[in-house]
Amino acid sequence: MAGKIILCRCEDVTARDVEKAVATGFSDLEEVKRYTGFGTGPCQGKECLRNVALAIARVTGRDLSELHPFTSRPPLAPTELKFFVRGRDPSTQKD
Amino acid sequence: MSRHLPPPTSSAPLRAETEVAIIGGGIMGLALAYNLSEHGVTDVVVLEGKHLAWGASGRNGGGIRQQWSTEMNIRLMQESVDICARFAQELGTNVWMRQGGYLFLCRDSSMLARMEAVIALQNRCDVPTRVLSSAEVMTLVPELDIRAYAGAWYNPTDAIVFPWPFLWGYARAAARRGVEIHTFTPVTAIERGPHGFTLDTPKGTVRARRVINAAGAWSPRVARLVGLELPTWPTRHEILSTEPLKPFLKPMVSVIDTGLYFSQSLRGEIVGGITLPEPRHDQVQLGSRLEFLEAMAAGLYQAMPRLGNVKVVRQWAGPYDLTPDNSPIVGEAPGVPGFYLCSGFVGHGFMMAPVVAKHYALHLTGGPTHPFFQKWRLRRFADGDLVRESMIVG
Numbered sequence: 001m002a003g004k005i006i007l008c009r010c011e012d013v014t015a016r017d018v019e020k021a022v023a024t025g026f027s028d029l030e031e032v033k034r035y036t037g038f039g040t041g042p043c044q045g046k047e048c049l050r051n052v053a054l055a056i057a058r059v060t061g062r063d064l065s066e067l068h069p070f071t072s073r074p075p076l077a078p079t080e081l082k083f084f085v086r087g088r089d090p091s092t093q094k095d
Numbered sequence: 096m097s098r099h100l101p102p103p104t105s106s107a108p109l110r111a112e113t114e115v116a117i118i119g120g121g122i123m124g125l126a127l128a129y130n131l132s133e134h135g136v137t138d139v140v141v142l143e144g145k146h147l148a149w150g151a152s153g154r155n156g157g158g159i160r161q162q163w164s165t166e167m168n169i170r171l172m173q174e175s176v177d178i179c180a181r182f183a184q185e186l187g188t189n190v191w192m193r194q195g196g197y198l199f200l201c202r203d204s205s206m207l208a209r210m211e212a213v214i215a216l217q218n219r220c221d222v223p224t225r226v227l228s229s230a231e232v233m234t235l236v237p238e239l240d241i242r243a244y245a246g247a248w249y250n251p252t253d254a255i256v257f258p259w260p261f262l263w264g265y266a267r268a269a270a271r272r273g274v275e276i277h278t279f280t281p282v283t284a285i286e287r288g289p290h291g292f293t294l295d296t297p298k299g300t301v302r303a304r305r306v307i308n309a310a311g312a313w314s315p316r317v318a319r320l321v322g323l324e325l326p327t328w329p330t331r332h333e334i335l336s337t338e339p340l341k342p343f344l345k346p347m348v349s350v351i352d353t354g355l356y357f358s359q360s361l362r363g364e365i366v367g368g369i370t371l372p373e374p375r376h377d378q379v380q381l382g383s384r385l386e387f388l389e390a391m392a393a394g395l396y397q398a399m400p401r402l403g404n405v406k407v408v409r410q411w412a413g414p415y416d417l418t419p420d421n422s423p424i425v426g427e428a429p430g431v432p433g434f435y436l437c438s439g440f441v442g443h444g445f446m447m448a449p450v451v452a453k454h455y456a457l458h459l460t461g462g463p464t465h466p467f468f469q470k471w472r473l474r475r476f477a478d479g480d481l482v483r484e485s486m487i488v489g
Contacts, residue, residue: 025102031146034153034259037362042338044409073409074383078338082403084385084392 010041126452144281154413188264339363
């Protein structure tokens with residue numbers, strides 16, 4: 001059943017993937033992110049971080065408060081690169 | 096029930112005594128641990144302050160190139176690429192290696208003239224780098240806008256790997272042979288004794304006959320614990336990743352004048368960075384800046400305009416470990432017998448680790464000593480015998 005429970009929809013990471021990561025020695029959210037790829041898709045962890053934290057807490061028996069979220073990275077939301085090109089008005093130009 | 100791989104990291108208490116303590120669980124420390132175990136030296140403890148892949152080893156672009164400007168570095172990197180190519184088979188971990196080559200572009204035409212001798216040297220070492228015509232560049236990467244560039248050269252045998260499994264592969268293979276890898280175990284003090292060193296950590300103390308400082312950008316701090324000053328300093332280097340795209344980009348592309356580089360990972364993302372002026376700090380800085388995102392967006396947009404429509408999902412930073420002559424520092428520390436240095440790789444430690452660790456382990460186990468121990472010795476700064484390597488990118 002755990003193999004069917006999707007915890008991270010962007011990267012298709014299941015509850016079983018998280019269990020495997022913990023069994024493989026990765027039980028920190030930063031490590032599980034790197035091992036499973038959860039939180040590296042378009043949502044960057046906004047939807048899945050809590051799901052995965054809960055799964056790690058359940059598997060390891062640790063309290064949720066012991067699990068520190070991974071460092072959130074800019075930009076706040078996926079953004080087209082052209083919006084960051086100075087001197088270029090993204091609303092009027094086409095590529 | 097699926098079979099789980101054994102954990103690479105130790106949950107056991109820290110052992111009281113060890114032959115070799117390696118400080119730093121990055122690519123260099125873990126590759127060293129693995130290579131020592133290859134020679135039967137398994138009484139090894141790796142001490143990492145955070146988790147594996149936390150430092151520069153987990154933050155880099157995974158580029159593995161042989162396009163260097165000195166024969167020693169070219170030959171070292173040829174050997175490193177060979178080790179990478181055999182890694183999955185020999186260590187049992189897939190490192191997602193993709194040999195798509197490195198395409199260098201230059202804006203300044205005089206650069207191309209200067210590169211001729213470098214390319215000739217690479218060719219003499221059997222690295223098949225060659226200058227490409229505009230038409231050849233457009234065949235290789237049709238999406239490029241080459242108008243801003245005066246020249247291009249390409250080596251098809253350079254590669255990229257996925258950094259994280261590379262670390263886990265070394266860690267697991269070393270752990271299987273008895274090496275203990277302790278994460279979240281920073282070394283806070285080192286005491287020198289008649290027969291070695293006593294290292295303090297939050298998990299207790301460990302006595303080690305030999306200590307290897309493989310702490311990357313944090314190595315000056317570790318060296319100070321034995322009263323040694325390293326002439327190295329950390330500098331931030333930023334990098335970003337886009338949303339995944341269908342595979343379209345074969346080589347790593349790098350603009351040598353600006354330090355822009357980007358490649359497409361096997362996950363499909365465009366991953367790349369660019370050189371920015373960075374004020375000198377003594378401490379490692381890992382914050383992300385809008386300034387980088389703007390410079391990177393402008394660089395990517397100019398090189399490949401259609402990337403303007405691709406979304407950036409994440410930017411982050413890693414520390415380069417800089418030295419005055421852009422070359423590493425290795426070997427036993429002068430005046431501190433038993434304390435070994437393996438740092439100062441100036442942003443190229445990841446690609447060099449497989450081969451450096453191999454020869455370092457040979458050196459420590461009584462095998463032949465590679466000439467890099469002479470070239471990259473700490474004393475060269477006092478001797479005025481600096482290394483001249485010009486292919487420092489990023």
